[in-house]
Amino acid sequence: MSASQTLAFLAGHEFRLGWRDWVSLLTAGRRTRLRTAVIGVIAFVAVMHLIAYTLVARYAASGVYPDKPTLVMVTGTMLLSWSLLLSQAMESVTREFYARSDLDLILTSPVSPRAIFSVRIGRIAVSVTVVAMLLGAPFIDMLAFFGGAQWLAAYCVVAAMGAAAAAFAVAITVALFRLIGAKRTRLIAQIVAAVIGAAFVIGLQVAAILSYGNLSRLAPLRSEWLIAHAPDLGNAMWWPARAVLGDLLALVAVAAAAFGLLGVSIAIFSRRFGDHALAAAGISQTVVRQRRWSRGFRRASPHRVLRRKEWTLLRRDPWLMSQTLMQILYLLPPALMLWQSFREGIGASVVLVPVMVMAAGQLAGGLAWLSISGEDAPDLVASAPVTARRVLWAKIEAVLGAIALTFGPLILALAFASPWSAAMAGSGILIATASATSIQLFFRVQARRSHFRRRQTSSRLATLAEAFSSITWAAAAGLAAAGTWFAVIPALIALGILGGARAVSPPPK
Amino acid sequence: MSSSTRPVALAVRGLTKRFDRPAVDALDLTIYGGEFYSLLGPNGAGKTTTLRMVAGLLRPDSGSIVIDGIDALVDPVSAKRITAWVSDEPMIYDKLTPFEYLEFVAGLWGIDAATAQARAEDLIGWLGLAPHAHERCEAFSKGMRQKVALAGALVHDPKLIILDEPLTGLDAGSARQVKNVLIERVRAGGTVIMTTHILEVAERMADRIGVIAGGRLIAEGTLDELRRQTGKTATSLEDAFLTLVAEQAA
Numbered sequence: 001m002s003a004s005q006t007l008a009f010l011a012g013h014e015f016r017l018g019w020r021d022w023v024s025l026l027t028a029g030r031r032t033r034l035r036t037a038v039i040g041v042i043a044f045v046a047v048m049h050l051i052a053y054t055l056v057a058r059y060a061a062s063g064v065y066p067d068k069p070t071l072v073m074v075t076g077t078m079l080l081s082w083s084l085l086l087s088q089a090m091e092s093v094t095r096e097f098y099a100r101s102d103l104d105l106i107l108t109s110p111v112s113p114r115a116i117f118s119v120r121i122g123r124i125a126v127s128v129t130v131v132a133m134l135l136g137a138p139f140i141d142m143l144a145f146f147g148g149a150q151w152l153a154a155y156c157v158v159a160a161m162g163a164a165a166a167a168f169a170v171a172i173t174v175a176l177f178r179l180i181g182a183k184r185t186r187l188i189a190q191i192v193a194a195v196i197g198a199a200f201v202i203g204l205q206v207a208a209i210l211s212y213g214n215l216s217r218l219a220p221l222r223s224e225w226l227i228a229h230a231p232d233l234g235n236a237m238w239w240p241a242r243a244v245l246g247d248l249l250a251l252v253a254v255a256a257a258a259f260g261l262l263g264v265s266i267a268i269f270s271r272r273f274g275d276h277a278l279a280a281a282g283i284s285q286t287v288v289r290q291r292r293w294s295r296g297f298r299r300a301s302p303h304r305v306l307r308r309k310e311w312t313l314l315r316r317d318p319w320l321m322s323q324t325l326m327q328i329l330y331l332l333p334p335a336l337m338l339w340q341s342f343r344e345g346i347g348a349s350v351v352l353v354p355v356m357v358m359a360a361g362q363l364a365g366g367l368a369w370l371s372i373s374g375e376d377a378p379d380l381v382a383s384a385p386v387t388a389r390r391v392l393w394a395k396i397e398a399v400l401g402a403i404a405l406t407f408g409p410l411i412l413a414l415a416f417a418s419p420w421s422a423a424m425a426g427s428g429i430l431i432a433t434a435s436a437t438s439i440q441l442f443f444r445v446q447a448r449r450s451h452f453r454r455r456q457t458s459s460r461l462a463t464l465a466e467a468f469s470s471i472t473w474a475a476a477a478g479l480a481a482a483g484t485w486f487a488v489i490p491a492l493i494a495l496g497i498l499g500g501a502r503a504v505s506p507p508p509k
Numbered sequence: 510m511s512s513s514t515r516p517v518a519l520a521v522r523g524l525t526k527r528f529d530r531p532a533v534d535a536l537d538l539t540i541y542g543g544e545f546y547s548l549l550g551p552n553g554a555g556k557t558t559t560l561r562m563v564a565g566l567l568r569p570d571s572g573s574i575v576i577d578g579i580d581a582l583v584d585p586v587s588a589k590r591i592t593a594w595v596s597d598e599p600m601i602y603d604k605l606t607p608f609e610y611l612e613f614v615a616g617l618w619g620i621d622a623a624t625a626q627a628r629a630e631d632l633i634g635w636l637g638l639a640p641h642a643h644e645r646c647e648a649f650s651k652g653m654r655q656k657v658a659l660a661g662a663l664v665h666d667p668k669l670i671i672l673d674e675p676l677t678g679l680d681a682g683s684a685r686q687v688k689n690v691l692i693e694r695v696r697a698g699g700t701v702i703m704t705t706h707i708l709e710v711a712e713r714m715a716d717r718i719g720v721i722a723g724g725r726l727i728a729e730g731t732l733d734e735l736r737r738q739t740g741k742t743a744t745s746l747e748d749a750f751l752t753l754v755a756e757q758a759a
Contacts, residue, residue, distance in 0.1 A: 297623070305613050312609070385586045
């Protein structure tokens with residue numbers, strides 16, 4: 001087989017695996033759900049187009065010109081999106097290093113590792129781009145429909161952004177491997193990915209808080225100071241934004257730069273990728289010794305040992321910690337805003353309540369999955385002389401404890417600024433946590449903790465219900481903190497979501 | 510002691526479980542205290558389903574399970590208190606050390622801390638795990654993981670130990686250690702019921718052997734009794750087993 005035939009064969013194999021991954025993601029692994037999944041995708045696309053219409057149609061119809069404020073806004077928005085793409089690409093590269101499923105097979109085959117990993121880096125770029133296209137397509141379509149066909153150039157820019165994100169992700173992860181070794185890279189790369197994903201959003205929020213006292217991400221991009229200090233219109237920095245706006249020359253330059261970067265990245269790093277992947281595979285054999293066991297066994301009830309076990313497992317798993325880190329990172333801007341509000345006496349504490357409730361609901365969903373579904377020794381716990389109800393309560397308590405530990409200090413700080421807001425935040429966090437935990441309970445499917453990333457595939461409904469439950473409870477708590485009876489409306493919707501989730505959940509086995 | 514005067518450790522009557530087809534079909538089984546009982550059968554015969562129902566991991570469609578006089582379907586918590594379950598896939602937590610794992614299991618079974626600690630130290634020593642007692646299980650081999658799981662099963666001093674293919678994938682040394690620990694338990698008055706595909710293990714260790722096929726017990730007895738049932742007294746357990754299963758299939 002020639003080199004090009006080998007590459008084509010490997011690309012076909014990767015494409016088939018990638019396609020089946022997508023189908024499995026949409027159907028939760030059941031072929032019988034394919035029709036439902038297709039209907040769901042069509043509905044999702046329609047709703048996204050509707051949202052895009054309400055957001056950008058009028059803007060596009062009135063005409064968009066490449067003046068400085070527009071270029072600043074488009075560039076900022078692109079950077080915001082690209083940081084998320086880079087985060088996702090880093091996640092994929094790290095997974096490629098540490099997923100051992102077929103490494104032994106492919107590295108013992110007579111195919112050059114360079115060819116294999118070239119294709120895999122390419123696949124990462126494609127998968128990142130596909131996700132970006134899916135989310136960006138409705139907006140591009142609406143802009144093109146109402147503003148003209150030149151907006152279709154944005155599709156090429158999205159592909160270029162995906163390619164550049166994959167190239168940078170490979171470079172950053174390989175650099176981490178060389179700098180800190182295989183063992184630490186897994187944790188650090190995950191954290192860096194989470195931080196990159198959140199950093200730009202959080203950075204803009206922090207800037208907004210410090211300058212304007214609100215949480216809007218786009219506020220700093222409209223600032224007169226930023227526009228005045230931005231480079232001239234002829235500067236190359238604006239090429240990506242110009243390409244989005246339909247400038248053909250800029251589009252060619254941006255695409256050439258991005259795909260060239262990806263090519264260079266593949267040429268440089270694919271050679272070493274196999275060695276790093278093998279090094280990563282070897283770290284599972286690393287022995288981790290705990291501190292000398294001197295205190296002896298502690299007397300504890302089954303309840304307590306179950307709680308303690310959950311916390312110990314979570315504490316000792318940096319990968320899981322980093323997976324939940326993203327949600328905690330988003331608490332930084334509200335914390336800053338709280339501090340600002342407290343220092344300057346701004347009555348902005350009400351704004352914090354929904355942010356905290358939303359973050360708590362999302363964090364609780366992840367923790368509840370780990371505790372309730374992600375049990376690595378289900379038979380051991382089920383064969384113990386403890387009723388299923390007691391086991392469940394202990395696990396729920398473990399989730400509540402972790403949430404209390406995370407949000408307790410923030411609520412306490414908020415109580416100094418506004419006791420009423422703190423009371424509403426506390427109540428909202430408790431209810432949102434209970435709701436997210438209940439939804440995980442309704443849809444529980446026994447799985448290994450290492451499958452945490454794939455938890456959404458077990459049930460799309462659970463994921464959606466969990467997200468909407470957090471949003472509606474956040475709205476209810478925010479309105480309650482503002483002292484309006486309208487809080488009842490989102491609260492009732494949240495209860496409806498909970499009831500609906502219960503009604504459509506599979507019967508307990 | 511004759512069978513009729515020995516205490517019954519496990520009595521299963523009319524046990525039935527259907528999935529797409531009957532997995533266990535009106536099974537009757539009696540195992541006596543202090544007995545090592547080996548349950549043999551071809552793949553899909555219903556061995557694991559039977560043991561999972563006895564361990565309280567699966568609810569039968571009908572029938573009864575009585576463990577040491579306790580109706581396991583009416584009072585499962587009391588039955589589980591005196592039972593241990595070990596499967597071919599070790600049920601341990603990667604991020605805990607063997608000692609921490611045993612402390613967790615002892616807590617689940619409500620064992621006094623001092624007693625549990627003494628037992629844990631003994632078990633860790635017997636099973637050759639002492640050098641690794643404070644290492645996280647994530648780097649352990651299959652054999653070491655299975656030994657940790659076995660230590661967990663024994664730390665609460667169960668009367669009935671249920672093992673489903675516990676020797677699968679173990680090297681000769683680890684298998685010997687596990688077998689020795691089980692024989693010691695039986696000598697100390699414990700009862701063991703174990704499924705295995707390694708017929709030599711059943712031949713050497715079991716007091717009685719049950720052969721299950723199609724969810725039904727098709728033969729039961731000592732090795733000599735099984736040989737007599739096949740009409741070939743000089744045959745090995747493997748020959749007797751294959752003859753019995755072939756007769757049933759015919």
